[in-house]
Amino acid sequence: MQPEPEIYKSSSVLKKRLWRNKLLYVMLIPGVLYFIIFKYLPMYGLIISFQDYKPYKGIMGSDWVGMKHFSRLFTEPDFLNILVNTLVLFGMNILIYFPIPIILALMLNELQGTFFKRTFQSLFYIPHFLSWVIVVSISFVMVTMDGGIINELLSYFGFKQINFLLDPGWFRPMYIIQVIWREAGWGTIIYLASIAAIDPGLYEASRMDGAGRIRQVWHITLPAIRGVIITLFILKIGSVLDLGFEHVYLLLNSMNREVAEIIDTYVYTAGLRQGQFSYSTAIGFFKSIVGLIMVMSVNKLSKKMGEEGVY
């Protein structure tokens, strides 16, 4: 889909080409408009992160304050903490969650019989359709110390009850378990689809050569879906600091705030609930820049390693 690297000798050739494909370009217009209106124009709003924005004065009328909000963010005593929390959760997403859909897809692929395959696949991805509120409520009911089944079992077997909901040490495990439970099955879909596209001849040939199942997975399946894995990985990095605001916000409470407050929840409380528009815009801006830098560097890295990258 990349523009062909052609050099136009004169503008008339270009005009001709444009004219020949005029319908295609007309069809392009809505797409371009969409991006301009919904993706680029709103960036104008980022201006308010350099202002003391007052809604009734508007962007034109508000006072300019330069980097005030950014310096406030970086000097805020909690900032480092929030950034660390965000990065830790992100790291867990990458290291623990990310491989799981791949493993699941490989396992599902080894299942014999389409019936089992389909049933398991559906069972795995159904949780994706439950909202975070429901997922968190279900776990609340299960792990609460006031009669939750897990704590009841623990004490039945003579163990000490664990305060899953309030103990800061349990916040991260709870978070990642819920992410896996809800998302892993959904994540397998793309991998399964790309596995299905592999030429069966490759497997037959390898079997002739005496390759076992594990070998087949290692030498055929994994290399075949490597491109997909890398693409998804880069996209995941792009949303580096988007960890599911709703999910974390629901798990957050006074007792685990030191590990649970992340940039998204902070933006919500400081910005929308307390009406500090400029400040929260500055935080969001900062977050986007970090995301952009990370995507660009990972993309470059993957190209260096001989892969395609996403752009």
Place this chain on the structure above:
Amino acid sequence: MKKKSFTMLLTSLLALSTLLAGCGGNNNQASSETASSESTAKPVETEAAKEDVKEEPTQIKIMLPLNTTDTPPDTIKNEVEKLTNTKLTYQFFPADTYEEKLNSSFATGSLPQVTYLKNQTTFIQMKEAIKDGQFWEIGPLLSEFPNLSKLKPEILNNTKVDGKLYTLYIGRPLARQGIIYRKDWADKLGLAAPANVDELFEMAKAFTEQDPDGNGIKDTIGIVDRNELTYGAFKTVSSWFGTPNSWGEKDGKLAPEFTFDEYFDTMDFFKKVREGGYMNQDFAATSKTDAVNMFTSGKAGLYIGGSIQDIDTLNKDTIKLFPDAVLDTHSMVASPEGKYAQWMIPGYNNVVMFPKSAVKDEAELKKILAFFDQMMTPEVANLMYWGIEGTHYTVVDGKAKPADDKDLIEREVKGFKDSVIGEYETNGMYQSYNVLPGRIHAEELVLENVKVGVADPTVAMDSATYTEKGVEIQQIITDATYKYMYGQLDRAGFEKEVENWKSRGGDKIIEEYNALYKK
């Protein structure tokens, strides 16, 4: 190739949708009216009204928080429109996320003519904009409206900004908090309603240890609390201990409540109750719904926090499972020194404002105020608060008795009920006819509470720093309070957090309040 055709499909789809959007352009008017959920209402009716000799109905857009799950149908709205000769467009938004909606509408300049806030906190956040002249001042106009001028001056005073009035208020009894408890359990164990905080502790303990539901298993607890310091159990119990209401006088100066010894006594109380297992262990993470469920499912015996008038709802759900359950209310709990006190709200739970961006001139403002003036007649107030007579309530002994179908009332009336201006003393609506003894008791207690009521001295004061970040830094104190109650902070640790609060703006807030306090 495959890829290419897919992109083409996408682009053509997009093209098609823009085309369609273009065609829809003609209906601009209609679509802007539909903007608020289902109130497309009847264009037919407006036309019919035009043919009448009557004055054309005033069009009013109203935005308000919704405390139920679904937007109410137009049943009540249609009646109100008839009575007041208006054409109303209600925009209901869930109360849980109302601040968000309010702030974003404000930021984009799209507040409607009539904007309800959510509570005191949202009001404080709007103060800066109010001072900047973004909302109509209504104080001088009030006398032109016979019904609006009945609003209580002392409560109007609490809602003034820089001595000027911009808002109408939704009245609430000053002090409606206390305990809702299982009287059947108490009777069984031979306990009377707790006369002081020690007896309250003993009751929580007895409800936990002495098997009040008599099923032979130790499966009950005393107090059920939730993740909310103000409207949960904490503030109410703290006022029983003698803690001032948010701010109190110490050595002739105003100081925040959490610097008082009584605040620590309260935290110690909850710490002891929690350690003993006499309350829900996860209260710092328990939502209101979960807390209420624990009470109505017979797991807990003492519900503190919120309004004791809620006993009707709690009772309704409890007797579904335990037909023999008896609920009662209680509020006079003495401090260790034998003193009584109850914290009070400023007499309103919400206010309504009129943005200049939506109300163009004073003539329009007056028309809208005329609607609110009519809302304060018994006829309209009853309709909005109680519903339609015969369907949602009946009149017994000059009071309104809600119909048995509570769900119907919840669905059709509740949304409007929370928007009624004033209180029954001023708008002349019916008081509630109560059958439940616990509720009748609650009404008596609400009057009793006021006699020992403690007001927040800063209600009508303005602190720029508080407006800017008071709510944000309050989080430090809230977190520290929970940590103290869970035994993760000692007194020194808590005081360190208070220092933290001070250094991040608290000091300035104290200074600003005291500057006003001396005046």
